[in-house]
Every structure is written in structure tokens, then in C-alpha cells.
Amino acid sequence: MPLTRSLSVSLLLSAILASAASALVLKQERVPSGVLELPWSPGFGVGRVFTPLTLASGDPAMPNPSGDNTVAVLTNNATNLGGIALSATDPAGQADYTWSGWFFTGAGDTRRGLIVRANPTNDFRTFYQLVVNPGLFQLRFRKFVAGAPLPDLASWFLNTLPNGVPTANSWHNMKIIAGGNEFLIFFDGVQMTPAPIVDATNPILTGWVGAYNFSASVGEVPVYFDDLVLESEHPVATRLTRWGELKRLYR
Ligand SMILES: [Ca+2]
Structure with a gap:
């Protein structure tokens, strides 16, 4: 050479x-002392947004991963009102970032997970989401545009993971690394594809981060999240x- x-x-x-x-950690939501530490905005015009909760003794979500027993709760609205909830926070001026956090499976009865690149000018109806389907068997990475889902950019059956399909009432970690129109996806620390997923068609290149909870068949389901972290490059x-x-x- x-x-x-x-x-x-x-x-x-x-x-x-x-x-x-x-x-660099840019911001995080740990619900310290049972109080939200970040400002959160609701999506889809339904007003549902994170609320803080200190877990009561005997809650199946105890102990939570950090052991502080405080969580951020996102409860979807009634199904005749959309069955949806989305909570978003600004990305500290960054377009490329890593967004990660823990979620609790509960009964595994709603589609739940993280969002990135959410558009603050249309009630966060345009974004990417990494979600686990009801039943906890399938993980999906897909794009919404103006409130409508597009075909999955990628999806995985979670029985391929070392620990198998997530069980009800268990905590799991999701991570999305967004750089330009390329995305790396992690579930419980496992990188789901060796190469980045590329969104080659009209990619969303900037936007907020947050969490999502939806079901067409069951409303008022509280989903717990915790230790959400926004990191720079x-x-x-x-x-x-x-x-x-x-x-x-x-x-
Ligand atoms: Ca906490």
C-alpha cells in the first residue's frame, strides 16, 4: 500500500x-422522582401524551430496568376516537441521532414502540415507527405520511431472537439510529439487520422523537416507557x- x-x-x-x-446524550426521559423531565407534545390531534407514574407495590412492571420504579405512561384513546396515542419531544436541533428506550409489554394487546423524524407541523402524522405488533410476535419498521402507513420498510419475527418472543409483562429495549435516509434497528441490543435499512423514496430527513401506542380493537390501554435517550452521532x-x-x- x-x-x-x-x-x-x-x-x-x-x-x-x-x-x-x-x-453525547442530548436529552433523556427517566421520570425522575415521578416527574417528567422533558416537555412532550401529543400527536394526531387526540391530546394523549406521556403522563408520569410511580409504580405501586405489586405492579407487574416492577422492578423496572433502572430500578427507580417511575415510568412514562402513554394511553391510547377509545377505539371510536382512533385508538391512538403519540407523544413527541424535539430532537435538540439534530436531524441525525440515536433514539432508544425501554417499553413494557403488559398484555401485548396494542401496537407500541418508538418514533423518529416526526413532523411537528402536521400533528406528528408523518414519521417513522419501530413497533411491536399485538401478540408480541412481530417487530416492524415503517413510515407514516400524513397519518397513513406505507408498506413496511422492514419487519422481523421475534422468535428469531436469542431470547425468543417477548413475554407478557416484560421490559424490552428498542433503538433506532437515524442517519440521512439510513436506519439501524436494535431490539434488546440485537442489531436486526447487518446493513442499514435505506428509505430510498421521499425519505423524512428531520423531525422529532417519541413513542406510539395504537389499537383498532382496544382503547384506554396504558403502555409504560422509561429511560428514553436521545444521543448525538x-x-x-x-x-x-x-x-x-x-x-x-x-x-
Ligand atoms: Ca424511571
């Missing part, structure tokens, strides 16, 4: 290490991008 090329690779590797060290995304650059250098 020519010296200049070798030097370039060394510089890139240094950049990777520097980026990996610089991932994530080391995994950085590594993937830089890996592409490294491969190009070797051509």
Missing part, C-alpha cells in the same frame, strides 16, 4: 475512535459510514 494511502487509513481510524468517544452509525469510506480506499 502506498504511504499516502496508509496514512489516510490511519487518519480515518483515528476519526472513528474520536467519533466513538464523542457520542452514534458510534455504530459512525463506524458503518467510515467503514464504507475505508472500503473505497482499498479499491
